[in-house]
Amino acid sequence: MSAVLDQHGHSHGHDDHHHGPPSGLMRWVMTTNHKDIGTLYLWFSFIMFLTGGVLALGIRMELFQPGLQYWNPEFFNQLTTMHGLIMVFGAIMPAFVGFANWLIPLQIGAPDMAFARMNNWSFWLLVPAAMLLVISFFVPGGATAAGWTLYAPLSTQMGLGMDLGIFAMHIMGASSIMGSINIVTTILNMRAPGMTLMKMPMFCWTWLITAYLLIAVMPVLAGAITMVLTDRHFGTSFFNAAGGGDPVMYQHIFWFFGHPEVYIMILPAFGIISHVVPAFARKQLFGYASMVYATSSIAILSFIVWAHHMFTTGMPASGQLFFMYATMLIAVPTGVKVFNWIATMWKGSMTFETPMLFAVGFIFVFTMGGFTGLICAVTPIDIQIQDTYYVVAHFHYVLVAGSLFALFSGTYYWIPKWTGHMYDEGLGKLHFWASIIFFNITFFPMHFLGLAGMPRRIPDYATQFADFNAIASVGAFGFGLSQLIFLVVVLKAIKGGAKVGDKPWEGAEGLEWTVPSPAPYHTFETAPQVK
Amino acid sequence: MDSAQAAGNRETRWKLLVVVLIMGGFGYALVPFYKAICEITGINELVKADAKPANTQIDTSRKVTVEFDANSNHLPWRFRPLTGSIEVHPGELVQVIYEVTNVRDRPMTGQAIPSYAPKAAAQYFKKLECFCFKQQTLAAHESRQFPVVFVIDPDMSKDVTTITLSYTFFEIAGKGNS
Numbered sequence: 001m002s003a004v005l006d007q008h009g010h011s012h013g014h015d016d017h018h019h020g021p022p023s024g025l026m027r028w029v030m031t032t033n034h035k036d037i038g039t040l041y042l043w044f045s046f047i048m049f050l051t052g053g054v055l056a057l058g059i060r061m062e063l064f065q066p067g068l069q070y071w072n073p074e075f076f077n078q079l080t081t082m083h084g085l086i087m088v089f090g091a092i093m094p095a096f097v098g099f100a101n102w103l104i105p106l107q108i109g110a111p112d113m114a115f116a117r118m119n120n121w122s123f124w125l126l127v128p129a130a131m132l133l134v135i136s137f138f139v140p141g142g143a144t145a146a147g148w149t150l151y152a153p154l155s156t157q158m159g160l161g162m163d164l165g166i167f168a169m170h171i172m173g174a175s176s177i178m179g180s181i182n183i184v185t186t187i188l189n190m191r192a193p194g195m196t197l198m199k200m201p202m203f204c205w206t207w208l209i210t211a212y213l214l215i216a217v218m219p220v221l222a223g224a225i226t227m228v229l230t231d232r233h234f235g236t237s238f239f240n241a242a243g244g245g246d247p248v249m250y251q252h253i254f255w256f257f258g259h260p261e262v263y264i265m266i267l268p269a270f271g272i273i274s275h276v277v278p279a280f281a282r283k284q285l286f287g288y289a290s291m292v293y294a295t296s297s298i299a300i301l302s303f304i305v306w307a308h309h310m311f312t313t314g315m316p317a318s319g320q321l322f323f324m325y326a327t328m329l330i331a332v333p334t335g336v337k338v339f340n341w342i343a344t345m346w347k348g349s350m351t352f353e354t355p356m357l358f359a360v361g362f363i364f365v366f367t368m369g370g371f372t373g374l375i376c377a378v379t380p381i382d383i384q385i386q387d388t389y390y391v392v393a394h395f396h397y398v399l400v401a402g403s404l405f406a407l408f409s410g411t412y413y414w415i416p417k418w419t420g421h422m423y424d425e426g427l428g429k430l431h432f433w434a435s436i437i438f439f440n441i442t443f444f445p446m447h448f449l450g451l452a453g454m455p456r457r458i459p460d461y462a463t464q465f466a467d468f469n470a471i472a473s474v475g476a477f478g479f480g481l482s483q484l485i486f487l488v489v490v491l492k493a494i495k496g497g498a499k500v501g502d503k504p505w506e507g508a509e510g511l512e513w514t515v516p517s518p519a520p521y522h523t524f525e526t527a528p529q530v531k
Numbered sequence: 532m533d534s535a536q537a538a539g540n541r542e543t544r545w546k547l548l549v550v551v552l553i554m555g556g557f558g559y560a561l562v563p564f565y566k567a568i569c570e571i572t573g574i575n576e577l578v579k580a581d582a583k584p585a586n587t588q589i590d591t592s593r594k595v596t597v598e599f600d601a602n603s604n605h606l607p608w609r610f611r612p613l614t615g616s617i618e619v620h621p622g623e624l625v626q627v628i629y630e631v632t633n634v635r636d637r638p639m640t641g642q643a644i645p646s647y648a649p650k651a652a653a654q655y656f657k658k659l660e661c662f663c664f665k666q667q668t669l670a671a672h673e674s675r676q677f678p679v680v681f682v683i684d685p686d687m688s689k690d691v692t693t694i695t696l697s698y699t700f701f702e703i704a705g706k707g708n709s
Contacts, residue, residue: 114540114543114544115540115544177551180547181543181544181547181548181551184543184547185540185543185544185547188543189536189539189540189543190536190540215547215550215551215554216550216554217554218551218554219551219552219554219555219557219558220554220555220557220558220561221558222555222558223555223558223559223561224558227559227562238562240701241577241644241701242604242641242642242644242700242701242702242703243642243701243703244578246565246569249561249562249565252561252565253558253561253562256558256561257558314574314650314653316572316574
């Protein structure tokens with residue numbers, strides 16, 4: 001990189017082997033550059049987001065009216081299952097890994113990720129996994145229809161699509177584990193001199209903890225679905241009652257993975273919001289240390305709450321009480337975070353550019369999802385609303401308005417650094433307002449549907465649910481179309497737009513804003529000194 | 532990246548890979564752990580004889596209707612109770628007969644799994660004798676009658692007036708069905 005000098009102006013005499021990126025397709029196939037891989041992850045997740053979104057629109061189309069209009073019930077179940085799997089494992093998780101790849105080396109002053117070639121592999125494993133998922137729609141019997149949780153005994157019975165789904169999950173799990181090992185090693189070993197752990201940016205902290213969670217629970221998921229696979233084909237009886245197994249045990253093993261997984265999908269979002277809010281309030285993040293401890297507490301507590309997904313499986317009352325109180329305890333560190341963000345905004349000189357709009361929208365709507373989570377945690381209420389649309393509303397409030405809005409916020413915040421161009425502010429604001437309004441039109445009525453007793457995962461429903469379902473379907477199509485605005489904004493920012501300097505946001509802080517925009521192909525080859 | 536740092540990175544990677552392996556093993560260790568918990572707490576013992584309730588006084592003040600149901604899951608067996616339903620007093624020892632016929636030309640092995648509705652009644656329904664306590668092998672075209680002996684614990688809530696006992700026979704693959 002003799003042409004593009006590194007930001008500190010040190011000159012290099014040793015590096016004629018570093019140039020810009022090679023051109024053509026092979027650049028992307030063979031790249032070991034963290035920025036390229038981050039870009040690949042982000043595009044992959046966006047494509048999967050649109051795929052999962054189309055499946056969701058298929059669901060909402062069918063539910064627009066009572067009765068069976070478009071799909072038979074088997075295909076409807078495939079739609080709900082694949083929507084869940086693709087959004088969780090194909091869209092949200094890879095998007096956060098994309099952010100991690102782009103930002104962690106820039107934020108800690110490292111030249112690249114610790115294991116650059118493994119990084120390439122963890123991305124390219126995702127592509128065959130996604131292809132397996134999509135292909136499974138076209139095999140006899142169709143895709144897996146057991147719900148994204150793949151509960152036994154449904155999952156021990158279905159056709160070939162289930163096996164393809166299991167293999168896809170295995171591959172995605174391996175990819176996540178490799179990505180996490182990379183992230184933990186990079187953060188622990190490659191921070192710039194002077195950057196102690198407690199000086200590290202919040203995004204890196206939340207990802208460090210998330211990566212540990214992934215390393216701890218992804219192997220458990222792999223175990224659970226391997227047991228399903230051997231039950232299906234190799235005569236074991238882990239979940240087959242006739243052979244001495246127990247289908248409820250699948251739920252225990254799955255949720256031992258599944259609940260930490262919930263936090264895997266939200267902790268990096270907390271990290272992004274903890275960057276955006278201080279930047280646009282033009283104040284330091286309030287309570288940095290308490291943010292770190294709150295994140296860690298959430299991660300530790302996430303291992304002892306799994307059975308709150310299973311209150312209706314016939315658990316002793318003492319077990320229900322334990323899991324209820326443990327779950328409610330998580331509201332404390334989460335509350336610490338929300339109050340810290342609000343305290344950061346307090347008396348700040350706030351402006352509301354698109355990243356800040358999404359961040360404030362996140363705090364508002366995510367907190368609503370958090371409150372419905374508390375309601376679901378109360379055992380007697382949960383027994384009423386288990387498997388109803390109330391639960392659907394709850395987890396879409398935290399996953400769409402939580403994780404996804406944080407991803408949007410982060411994209412708008414860092415896209416000037418990624419592309420060197422300012423995005424179109426008008427379109428960005430339109431994207432925000434369309435998203436948050438249509439989001440609420442889609443998911444708010446689901447609370448009422450759930451309280452009135454409408455079960456989830458059904459293609460047809462009693463006529464008294466018709467009005468709210470029609471409203472939700474209209475909202476869903478509005479929300480889906482609004483995301484095309486985002487695509488336009490991103491494409492426009494890549495192609496051109498106002499050129500930005502090193503630091504386009506006056507309140508932004510961190511090492512990533514000390515390098516030029518767009519960030520050169522190689523950065524921090526000489527580690528910066530952090531005071 | 533200098534070589535000292537690369538070596539440090541490799542060391543971290545090995546440590547993390549060990550954690551991955553341990554957690555994979557932990558996932559499988561949950562299986563015996565789960566069985567142990569169920570055994571200690573006495574939940575989910577579907578295919579074991581229950582102890583007779585300590586208080587064997589017959590509660591003649593009320594009657595409970597017990598309905599019998601029989602299914603087979605992918606198993607070509609004809610399986611039915613000889614009695615559709617009976618009325619019993621809690622605490623009373625009752626015997627009913629189920630009949631199973633293997634309609635195939637080859638011997639087959641199956642295991643019956645009971646389930647109860649309402650769920651709250653399950654823990655008060657004590658089976659003292661049942662064909663579900665072990666796997667059953669039936670020769671080709673063999674027909675057999677099995678008794679089920681049970682007591683309903685008088686401690687059961689008075690709100691429960693009907694209990695459905697449903698058995699499902701599952702094939703045990705690889706046994707006697709070559």
